Amino acid sequence: MIKRIDRQRHILVVDDESLVRRSVHILLQGDGYLVDVARNGAEALALFEPGKFDMIFIDYLMPEMRGDQLAAAIKQRSPKQPVVMLTAFIEKFQSSACPPGGVDSFIGKPFELETLRAVIDRYAPV
Secondary structure (H helix, E strand, C coil): CCCCCCCCCEEEEECCCHHHHHHHHHHHHHCCCEEEEECCHHHHHHHCCCCCCCEEEEECCCCCCCHHHHHHHHHHHCCCCCEEEEECCHHHHHCCCCCCCCCCEEEECCCCHHHHHHHHHHHCCC
């Protein structure tokens, strides 16, 4: 089922794995979202402008800059920017008494399209 939206929301997907980037891009684009992708934190920061993205999905474990570091840099520039971490290490963050700052929510890998949709609806409503 393709989800119809009134206003095209703009989403940034940051992941060093090309298969994950491509898959999330295709899934979200199929739902009608405008999707940009970045391979790492430096590319993401080059694309980032406050107010440009409705939602940012960030992988946790990336070379050069981890996802929590990128999230903190984004929140420093735009404190209200919704940031969701995609991670294979979900248990680490769920059991942590002090989850990384700058991250609004976590999604464990692998994930389903419905999970992405629910998080977008929660943190970037139309």
